[in-house]
Amino acid sequence: MKVTKKTLLLSLAIAIPLVLGGGYLLAKKVVWPRVKEYRAAKVERSAREYLDKGDYENAMLFVRKNLASSPQNIPSWRLAAEISEKRNDANVLYFLQRLVALEPTMDNRLRLIRLALQWRADDLADRTIAAMGPEARNSAEFHQLAVQTSM
Numbered sequence: 080m081k082v083t084k085k086t087l088l089l090s091l092a093i094a095i096p097l098v099l100g101g102g103y104l105l106a107k108k109v110v111w112p113r114v115k116e117y118r119a120a121k122v123e124r125s126a127r128e129y130l131d132k133g134d135y136e137n138a139m140l141f142v143r144k145n146l147a148s149s150p151q152n153i154p155s156w157r158l159a160a161e162i163s164e165k166r167n168d169a170n171v172l173y174f175l176q177r178l179v180a181l182e183p184t185m186d187n188r189l190r191l192i193r194l195a196l197q198w199r200a201d202d203l204a205d206r207t208i209a210a211m212g213p214e215a216r217n218s219a220e221f222h223q224l225a226v227q228t229s230m
Contacts, residue, residue: 130165
């Protein structure tokens with residue numbers, strides 16, 4: 080069977096856009112998210128190394144870089160709060176608020192209330208207590224923090 084030039088051009092005109100489109104979709108939907116995950120994990124490891132060495136400034140630089148590219152990255156918000164808490168920095172409240180917004184667990188909320196009381200942010204503590212769910216009723220620590228807030 081002889082392939083004519085017209086048939087070959089028509090086949091190429093159909094195949095090339097399909098291959099390029101498929102490659103683009105594969106890169107966008109599969110490869111790029113994995114590259115972002117890898118980069119975020121690498122930056123997070125570097126931040127953790129600096130934190131372990133006690134170099135809070137560089138650790139925070141790496142965390143902020145990670146949060147700039149991945150603002151929904153829960154481990155980075157948790158690490159930022161940990162670094163700020165060790166630096167005795169008031170930004171810990173901001174980082175914990177973002178963490179609670181992304182991961183509203185009781186432990187995160189109790190930690191936010193505890194630190195809000197420490198930093199004298201009583202209105203933040205009150206709002207967080209008001210937003211606690213029914214699971215907090217069984218927590219002695221929650222009730223202790225609520226009493227401290229009302230004093």
